[in-house]
Amino acid sequence: MKQSLLFVKTAKDAPKDEQSFNAQILMRAGFIDKLGAGIYTFLPFGLRVLNKINNIVREEINKVGGQEILMPALNPKEVWEKTNRWATFDALFRLKGNDEKEYALGATHEEIVTPLAKKFILSYKDLPFAIYQIQTKFRNEKRAKAGLLRGREFVMKDLYSFHISQEDLDNYYETVKQAYYKIYERLGLSDITYLTYASGGAFSKYSHEFQTVTEMGEDSIYVCDKCKVAVNKEIIAEQSTCPVCGAKDLIEKRAIEVGNIFKLGTKFSNAFEITYQDQNGDMKEIVMGCYGFGPSRVMGTIAEIFHDDKGLLWPEAIAPFKIHLLSLNQNEEAEKVYQTLTAKGIEVLYDDRDLPAGQKFFDADLIGCPYRLVIGKSFVNSQKLELKKRGLNAKEELLTLAEILLKF
């Protein structure tokens, strides 16, 4: 992408109407724009990052058999009444249509996916299966001051699984847990993300959150570093030791919840009266699980964690571009380099703008692509470009284009 064509510009100062660090830096660097509290537009760089996160999640959920669908945001009141959550779900946006019907805006989709699954389940032969979507959710938050960490509108991957027995759910739950570990590994978050024991509700002793440790986190968790697990604040009174090794010296840390998995049991399948016929012809209850992951929240989390004083430091797997190519008055030569790199399938942001070098370096640091490649006056004689990995202590390398191509 050529920067001269991009309609977005970076900003030197933090926006006045935004308190959260993640939204401030993402707005300054031109990744998002704020429309209202907890409501953001994804600009071209931001949408690229979001799509990369979505695709990592999609690939790992597909691997564990998730079948992707897309459910509506407009939910008829009746399905939310079936579970009594029309009255009790605080953060539900409610509205009335010109047809005089009432609707909720989907804040989660158990009320939609359960009757959908019901249409296709007759016998044990139809089970198990797992359905997911990557879709826009709405939550009627009283306050939304945490940028992408707590949106009134946000992107969510929600997976739901349907099983003939608790045992079958338990097995699949472990499979999805492993898929989540793989997702955080690919996002560069695994070292600081803890499987966190949380309240399990009526059908299980625990549910699990994935909590990424950072000073900026809204949550408190109690970490056992030996076992790489934690206990959340909600259950620490009753579970004050490590649930794995029993150690008593858990350490309190601040963290952001970046995923959660939950055994729903028969709560929703009973509410919607879905059952299946077993091998003996008897009607049995269906056991469900649900598995949430917020790609836009994870983008905010990564902005909170991966940055320095100058700007963002994107992990390679989700960076908007791999290389930021800066032309210092060498656009003719830089154009060739740009064409050569993109022809090889490398994602390059090419700063071809008529601006001082200082502004280009400032922007490259702020935007935070993993590699900065500078083509300056010395290129004419030496045929060498300056390659620098984004980060505090990386050294600049002088390389020919051929040498650069070998590296990527």
Place this chain on the structure above:
Amino acid sequence: MKQSLLFVKTAKDAPKDEQSFNAQILMRAGFIDKLGAGIYTFLPFGLRVLNKINNIVREEINKVGGQEILMPALNPKEVWEKTNRWATFDALFRLKGNDEKEYALGATHEEIVTPLAKKFILSYKDLPFAIYQIQTKFRNEKRAKAGLLRGREFVMKDLYSFHISQEDLDNYYETVKQAYYKIYERLGLSDITYLTYASGGAFSKYSHEFQTVTEMGEDSIYVCDKCKVAVNKEIIAEQSTCPVCGAKDLIEKRAIEVGNIFKLGTKFSNAFEITYQDQNGDMKEIVMGCYGFGPSRVMGTIAEIFHDDKGLLWPEAIAPFKIHLLSLNQNEEAEKVYQTLTAKGIEVLYDDRDLPAGQKFFDADLIGCPYRLVIGKSFVNSQKLELKKRGLNAKEELLTLAEILLKF
């Protein structure tokens, strides 16, 4: 994809609560599910088709310089008041948040994109540019009985362009018009899709719709077959001749609007007070265009048109799979064929279910993949599979796997 793992099943009969043909056949074939009037879930096959349409549109809009973003559905009341459309836009869903603020659900995004663009426009050097999204829209329709043709919630590609002058807009408008022709060509709709002259509003004599001719259409258009253009019902009284050749014998036809392009002039840029500084330092008005395309509506249109008595007939470019492989009790051999074809990058739906041949043929016709490939008992001796192009008069070919690989 293996059909035995798919949670969706086809249905023999049309759903009782659905009047429109497109939704009936798409529901029977397992592409969509109905949640409410004008509100549908995209099931795995349906989402595959929708994504393919989205990608064709994305590629062609990127080629004409569109920069993809993602704007919110939750729109603060204030921006809709700026243009007076909070009061006048009938089909706007309005709701109140827990923060006591009022919101509209985005039915179109001029009110969001114009103030967004304003943040980045200072001088003529920042123009022109074009921004688009592929995003979920909401319209508070009193009645929604046309399936995917008129949704309360639907997918839309909306492109907005910003220019220094009417002339610059006029040129870009022609460029986008050509991109739309290319999109309909790739979708297999160009033979029956007419550039249709419509009312231009305050800033232009005409706007243009793209209308696809079919008996099932809600609209009446008046066609000049020589020029491959039409006039819509709204302006036929004042424009009763072909706008291109002047011919008087226009023919009335039923059609579905599958796109529209519109010169907005300065209506929205003035409402949001966006201007630019020209070469002489004078402040000038910005001229805008907007360009709509409904991927989910186009999916419904294609279902209305491309079908026979047995089921759907997907154009290859947007079919959920290229080949539907049916195993007639030959799953061991069929598995090898499936693996070989998918390893070559061919999209295959593999019917490995334990069902009678008749049910498999029924489903293959209903789902409507372009090619049906049958592996039956004769394969053991002859090593030949039966390949048949979906459609009325196509003959079956007996081919070895090697011969099939050469064809695809």
